[in-house]
Amino acid sequence: xxxxETQTTARAHTGPDWxxxxxxxxxxxxxxxVLALVGIMLLPLIYMVMMSFKTSTEIAQDPLGLPDxxxxxxxxxxxxxxxxxxxxxxSLGITLSVIVVVVFAGAMAAYPLARLQNxxxxxxxxxxxxxxATPNFVTITPIYVIFRDIGLLDxxxxxxxxxxxxxxxxxxxxxxSFIAAIPMELEEAAxxxxxNNWQIFWHVIRxxxxxxxxxxxxxxxxxxxxxFIYPLLLLTDKDKLTVMIAVYKFVGNTGIxxxxxxxxxVLGSLPLLLMFAVFxxxxxxxxxxGAVK
Amino acid sequence: MAELSLKxxxxxxxxxxxxxxxxxxxxxxxxxxxxxxxxxxxxxxxxMIAGLEETSDGRMTIGGRDVTxxxxxxxxxxMVFQTYALYPHMTVRENMSxxxxxxxxxKAEIAKKVDEAARILKLTDYxxxxxxxxxxxxxxxxxxxxxxxxxxxxFLFDEPLSNLxxxxxxxxxxxxxxxxxxxxxxxxxxxxxQVEAMTMADKIVVLRDxxxxxxxxxxxxxxxxxxLFVAGFIGSPRMNFFDATVMSTDNGQTMVSVPRLGDAPxxxxxxxxxxxxxxxxxxxxxxxxxxxxxMQASLDIDxxxxxxxxxxxxxxxxxxAHPVIVELRGAARPSKGGRLTVxxxxxxxxxxxxDSGVRIR
Numbered sequence: 001x002x003x004x005e006t007q008t009t010a011r012a013h014t015g016p017d018w019x020x021x022x023x024x025x026x027x028x029x030x031x032x033x034v035l036a037l038v039g040i041m042l043l044p045l046i047y048m049v050m051m052s053f054k055t056s057t058e059i060a061q062d063p064l065g066l067p068d069x070x071x072x073x074x075x076x077x078x079x080x081x082x083x084x085x086x087x088x089x090x091s092l093g094i095t096l097s098v099i100v101v102v103v104f105a106g107a108m109a110a111y112p113l114a115r116l117q118n119x120x121x122x123x124x125x126x127x128x129x130x131x132x133a134t135p136n137f138v139t140i141t142p143i144y145v146i147f148r149d150i151g152l153l154d155x156x157x158x159x160x161x162x163x164x165x166x167x168x169x170x171x172x173x174x175x176x177s178f179i180a181a182i183p184m185e186l187e188e189a190a191x192x193x194x195x196n197n198w199q200i201f202w203h204v205i206r207x208x209x210x211x212x213x214x215x216x217x218x219x220x221x222x223x224x225x226x227x228f229i230y231p232l233l234l235l236t237d238k239d240k241l242t243v244m245i246a247v248y249k250f251v252g253n254t255g256i257x258x259x260x261x262x263x264x265x266v267l268g269s270l271p272l273l274l275m276f277a278v279f280x281x282x283x284x285x286x287x288x289x290g291a292v293k
Numbered sequence: 294m295a296e297l298s299l300k301x302x303x304x305x306x307x308x309x310x311x312x313x314x315x316x317x318x319x320x321x322x323x324x325x326x327x328x329x330x331x332x333x334x335x336x337x338x339x340x341m342i343a344g345l346e347e348t349s350d351g352r353m354t355i356g357g358r359d360v361t362x363x364x365x366x367x368x369x370x371x372m373v374f375q376t377y378a379l380y381p382h383m384t385v386r387e388n389m390s391x392x393x394x395x396x397x398x399x400k401a402e403i404a405k406k407v408d409e410a411a412r413i414l415k416l417t418d419y420x421x422x423x424x425x426x427x428x429x430x431x432x433x434x435x436x437x438x439x440x441x442x443x444x445x446x447x448f449l450f451d452e453p454l455s456n457l458x459x460x461x462x463x464x465x466x467x468x469x470x471x472x473x474x475x476x477x478x479x480x481x482x483x484x485x486x487q488v489e490a491m492t493m494a495d496k497i498v499v500l501r502d503x504x505x506x507x508x509x510x511x512x513x514x515x516x517x518x519x520x521l522f523v524a525g526f527i528g529s530p531r532m533n534f535f536d537a538t539v540m541s542t543d544n545g546q547t548m549v550s551v552p553r554l555g556d557a558p559x560x561x562x563x564x565x566x567x568x569x570x571x572x573x574x575x576x577x578x579x580x581x582x583x584x585x586x587x588m589q590a591s592l593d594i595d596x597x598x599x600x601x602x603x604x605x606x607x608x609x610x611x612x613x614a615h616p617v618i619v620e621l622r623g624a625a626r627p628s629k630g631g632r633l634t635v636x637x638x639x640x641x642x643x644x645x646x647x648d649s650g651v652r653i654r
Binding site for chain 1: 343345365366370371372374375376378379380381382391392395396439443
């Protein structure tokens with residue numbers, strides 16, 4: 001027995017381990033492809049940051065080259081002319097308000113839809129699906145006309161309501177599938193514990209929605225923060241403009257001012273990136289929730 | 294604590310009736326076990342008692358109160374679910390106190406009741422843990438604790454041990470039996486495991502297809518079953534059934550012929566009038582075969598199951614749905630493939646009608 005093992009070991013050292021080499025090569029290839037894809041995705045971001053530190057001369061002479069130094073003057077100029085703090089606060093307020101409305105209304109709408117397996121609930125889910133599939137541009141005109149008629153143009157309430165209505169189907173979809181996976185026994189136990197429907201939702205279902213709420217909030221946050229069309233159409237007061245509209249101020253009718261546009265774009269994206277970095281773990285937990293038991 | 298009464302309880306889903314006019318009385322403080330094969334309606338009946346399923350027809354009382362259409366929380370019942378159904382985001386203490394908190398019980402009283410339940414169930418060290426940090430047995434204890442703190446009239450258990458491993462199941466079985474003794478509460482327990490039913494119950498209710506086949510003490514059901522189904526379901530290994538023909542009914546003594554057990558006529562103890570030539574089934578439990586007995590039979594043995602203190606010999610025969618099972622004790626154990634001569638006392642044999650399966654007494 002021991003002689004055979006020695007012979008086997010000796011044979012293993014006589015030539016290269018091709019299995020190991022093949023596995024290693026495949027691993028390097030896969031990592032290389034992933035890194036290349038990440039690079040491609042990061043390219044516009046890198047370009048934006050790079051351009052934001054260039055002087056107007058550098059931009060004119062070598063638009064693709066690296067900046068000679070980190071020139072902060074562009075940021076100072078952008079900050080002073082775009083009303084940065086005000087616009088960020090506007091974006092933040094609108095985004096958070098939309099998230100709160102969408103999360104509460106979506107979860108409450110999804111709870112009965114997930115539990116009632118009848119024709120009416122299926123029809124409502126189908127209508128929600130239509131809402132999700134409808135392009136944003138289709139709803140712009142009716143929303144504008146309705147808001148004009150009821151006096152909601154150029155108001156925070158109007159923009160929040162418009163975004164909430166547009167994002168609600170997404171929330172209902174998120175929550176319906178998640179709630180449907182929550183065991184009925186939990187609700188039955190709560191019913192025996194003297195809970196009414198509202199108490200079951202509030203004390204038992206709602207706390208279990210935390211991971212999916214984090215993910216949904218991220219999606220809504222990105223969509224609302226970056227949205228350009230609706231704030232442009234529904235808001236005219238410069239004190240109510242969102243940060244993306246403020247950035248667009250540097251795109252003129254006859255040309256653009258890159259020394260202000262790029263730093264403004266960086267500044268406009270910064271709060272979103274920071275929030276994503278802070279909540280990343282929770283968001284990923286929600287995105288993968290339910291994948292394994 | 295209170296007694297439970299069901300009168301002609303019916304459950305229908307649309308046109309499909311799954312519980313057919315069940316009549317049942319459970320005495321105050323009884324441990325009553327619903328047992329039966331999958332789909333027999335035992336869990337549905339339990340959920341009807343809990344109020345989680347609407348009773349389509351009939352009447353249900355707990356402690357004399359009509360609870361037929363009452364809200365689950367107002368019935369005075371607590372339920373332990375098969376999947377535990379613990380609130381995952383709450384600690385053990387929060388899980389146990391939740392019902393009382395919702396019922397606006399004073400905080401001091403909640404703490405007292407929860408601490409007492411935790412002491413009984415040995416959960417004191419785990420009160421600040423969440424369910425995911427507990428073992429299966431501990432989770433089951435928390436589920437029971439949640440039921441205890443509400444001090445219900447009737448405890449309901451829906452296959453509470455089926456998710457536990459065999460060893461823990463035996464342990465928890467003993468714990469629940471102890472708890473019943475300690476609390477003196479009325480408990481209704483659903484299981485498909487007839488060993489659980491036999492070991493825990495004061496009263497067993499055997500269900501099949503939404504009907505009660507027989508209800509009574511474990512000994513009554515084991516020794517004196519009403520029909521073939523109960524005789525076959527209660528007891529492990531199951532009772533042996535043999536095709537038999539009535540040979541004579543002279544002088545009040547009925548003799549039957551059981552070809553599978555040899556040529557000798559078998560005297561059976563029945564008082565009901567039988568007709569010569571009538572086809573019947575004769576039932577003998579594996580332990581009714583012994584070293585000494587008035588009758589003898591010879592069986593070809595194809596499998597021996599040795600469990601240590603006891604062995605089971607299996608004798609299959611072409612065309613038979615189930616093999617004949619013989620319990621063997623003592624040193625003399627035949628080998629597989631051998632022929633075994635066994636004795637039995639014919640007075641232990643039970644007789645059933647061949648068509649209806651009803652016991653002939």
